[in-house]
Amino acid sequence: METKIQEIKKHKKTLRGTVVSDKMTDTAVVLVSRYVKHPKYKKYMKTSKKYHAHNPGNRAKEGETVTIRSCRPLSKTKSFEIVFAKEN
Numbered sequence: 001m002e003t004k005i006q007e008i009k010k011h012k013k014t015l016r017g018t019v020v021s022d023k024m025t026d027t028a029v030v031l032v033s034r035y036v037k038h039p040k041y042k043k044y045m046k047t048s049k050k051y052h053a054h055n056p057g058n059r060a061k062e063g064e065t066v067t068i069r070s071c072r073p074l075s076k077t078k079s080f081e082i083v084f085a086k087e088n
Contacts, residue, residue: 017030019061029052030068053080059085066082068080
């Protein structure tokens with residue numbers, strides 16, 4: 001009797017941001033902004049973070065809005081890949 005083992009796909013984190021640099025080979029820097037509520041003052045603050053994302057063939061250009069998702073670590077700083085690029 002054979003038992004088939006199905007591969008379980010892990011939930012991959014997806015983020016949306018803007019490409020701020022595409023000068024590296026197959027890599028883009030994506031700025032992701034979000035709003036967080038201050039715990040004491042209850043004011044919403046805009047915070048942003050830059051992610052290095054895999055950009056195969058340098059398809060996404062600077063200024064475009066892109067969607068990135070997590071993947072296995074591709075280098076020391078790169079663990080996201082560009083899934084969808086929307087031109088502005």
